[in-house]
Amino acid sequence: MATHGTRGRSGGRPTLEEVAARAGVGRGTVSRVINGSPRVSDATRAAVEAAVAELGYVPNTAARALAANRTDAIALVVPEPETRFFAEPYFSDMLKGVGAELSDTEMQLLLIFAGSDRERQRLAQYLAAHRVDGVLLVSVHADDPLPDLLAQLEIPAVISGPRSAAETLTSVDSDNYGGARQAVEHMLSGGRTRIAHITGRLDVYGAQRRVDGYRDALRDAGHAADERLIEPGDFTEDGGCRAMTNLLARCPDLDAVFAGSDVMAAGARQALREAGRSIPGDVALVGYDDSAIARHMDPPLTSVRQPIEEMGRRMIDLLLAEIADRRPPASRGLERRQVVLATELVARASS
Amino acid sequence: MATHGTRGRSGGRPTLEEVAARAGVGRGTVSRVINGSPRVSDATRAAVEAAVAELGYVPNTAARALAANRTDAIALVVPEPETRFFAEPYFSDMLKGVGAELSDTEMQLLLIFAGSDRERQRLAQYLAAHRVDGVLLVSVHADDPLPDLLAQLEIPAVISGPRSAAETLTSVDSDNYGGARQAVEHMLSGGRTRIAHITGRLDVYGAQRRVDGYRDALRDAGHAADERLIEPGDFTEDGGCRAMTNLLARCPDLDAVFAGSDVMAAGARQALREAGRSIPGDVALVGYDDSAIARHMDPPLTSVRQPIEEMGRRMIDLLLAEIADRRPPASRGLERRQVVLATELVARASS
DNA sequence: AGGTACTGTGGGAGCGCTCCCACAGGTGAT
DNA sequence: ATCACCTGTGGGAGCGCTCCCACAGTACCT
Secondary structure (H helix, E strand, C coil): CCCCCCCCCCCCCCHHHHHHHHHCCCHHHHHHHHHHCCCCHHHHHHHHHHHHHHHHCCHHHHHHHHCCCCCEEEEEECCCCCHHHCCCCHHHHHHHHHHHHHCCCCEEEEEECCCCCHHHHHHHHHHHHHCCCEEECCCCCCCCCCHHHHHHHCCCECCCCCCCCCCCEEEEEHHHHHHHHHHHHHHHCCCCCCCEEEEEECCCHHHHHHHHHHHHHHHHHCCCHHHHHEECCCCHHHHHHHHHHHHHHHHEEEEEEECCCHHHHHHHHHHHHHCCCCCCCCEEEEEEEEHHHHCCCCCEEEEECCCHHHHHHHHHHHHHHHHHHHCCCCCCCCCCCCEECEEECCCCCCC | CCCCCCCCCCCCCCHHHHHHHHHCCHHHHCCCCCCHCCCCCCHHHHHHHHHHHHHHCCCCHHHHHHHCCCCCCCECCCCCCCCHHHHHHHHHHHHHHHHHCCCCHHHHEEEECCCCCHHHHHHHHHHHCCCCCCEEEECCCCCCCCHHHHHHHHEEECCCCCCCCCCCEEEEECCCHHHHHHHHHHHHHCCCCCCEEEECCCCCCHHHHHHHHHHHHHHHCCCCCCHHHEEEECCCCCHHHHHHHHHHCCCCCCCCEECHHHHHHHHHHHHHHHHHCCCCCCCEEEECCCCCHHHCCCCCCCECCHHHHHHHHHHHHHEEEEEECCCCCCCCCCCEEEEEEEEEEEEECCC
């Protein structure tokens, strides 16, 4: 009789109803106070808050999620094996920005790795179950099916580097085009005229944009286009070394190199050294990313810094806005949002 | 009339009830199939599974959590700022083991940092709301209040290094005592007799156990105890350097040093070098952790390896068992579980 | 024949919340 | 005085599941 209908509750955390009884109000009113609705009188609000404090009431997330059809959680999906995640400062910076922006929110951040097929399978299940209100996607390759899955499931998502100029998802990116221009203009102003470029993998949109920036900066400075100064790389150190070797063979008169990443710049440095070219005496060298490698290279590498932490913050802003917009399913879609953040050239001894 | 009572469901994921209708069975039966109950006939199970596949049914986690009073999630709590998490390979190894062991489970892993006061506050709320079924605690200091909070909230938890010999939480640890013995015995067998020890912070239980192992190994080999050979360190490189300097001043005749961590060994190496002692010629040096530092030191450092990944796996095993045990709240408590895993000496040039 | 025991199944009740309708009481225009 | 329209409030219905009781059917004992 006493325990009628009281199934699993051993210790028994207080419920909304109990708080309501204690405060002498109705359930709806307590709910309104908890959720910060303005339509509550000051006196009532105070009474409810007192009851909440006395009882140590904490809302039941599952009940709320079920009733309101939301989870108050978002996922940061990293389509890489965990190893890379820990190896690259990119992710830790991103996480810092995301965490900071989220810290005055009720939202909970989930970190999900989707490196292996198996993990991707799990993630698909996870998303199908709508266990998060939104998704942050970082470091996505051009042919990744994940963005489309997200679109199909109608889950709000923000991507950290658009897959192409026609990206349909809301995206945040650094100004790859402008960053490349900065690098090239920096070398031009240093008196260099034969500036080569080692590109990143061209199926990565950002790498393409860097090539565009490189080309336009040279053209605007009145230099004739010379496609022989452009050599494709693949973001690896070996690739950078090979590319540099090819460039030296083809254009022995080059006096500067803009590498599409610091790692490739490290490879290029090795090739230059083996060819007996001094840095920056014979050849100026500029990288991209301003990673730890840049600071520790010999000589220290001039590099283009991306505001990764801020990118993380902006991604959260946009995602939260999109989640909020979702509720009234009225006027959606029309304006794609693409935020582009400025880069900064960090000049060091290599140029 | 058509949309009577159908509130938020726009697209409308299928529910248990719909699957039941499709399969021509009752709701309870579908639930039994989904949860792998054996009390279902093969024919019925097949019919239900077909309906699930056709409808693309995915259980609603929130509803399940509410009804069953569990979350199917566990938290890995890191009481450190994120920076340290990324800096130390300890965490990434741990995460790998944990992830592996969890991958054939329905359990979801949450990574929670509790470095700042603010984050700890949040965590307390989080735990009070019982948003996870269990907690994995790594790298906890002796005076941390977190374990007690967990106990008070009756949340199953496993800790990765007991706070003391009287640890009440289930714990997994590497054999600090045995590891220290291995290190000392290795140096003894190399003909060293005056072996010093730079300890870790002694408020860390594991560091104490290493001192115990060091003492006992020497005693068992018939060496008279000499407390002057023991110098306290604090796990930092500077501390290791200072400790080494003190040791050299006090016992110039020492011919070997067992440092309580690789980082301190690096500090000790510097002090030895400055004092003109060669490694391993004049003094043998052995560290603890077998971290990247050990491999890259000059000369490469002999060190004691802890099976961190396996520790992660075992922690999950124990935690899942504890969560399962929880359901029938019958015979609990009596046996504290403390798992200790063997260490391995990795011999390199420094000894 | 009657009993006991098990297997497989259906469906009611309830988990703790949010949403929303209903309604009381106040205010100001007509 | 009448009506319209606010603000603040109570509480019913329902979210999609799990748990468990009830019961039909079959099998095996007395």
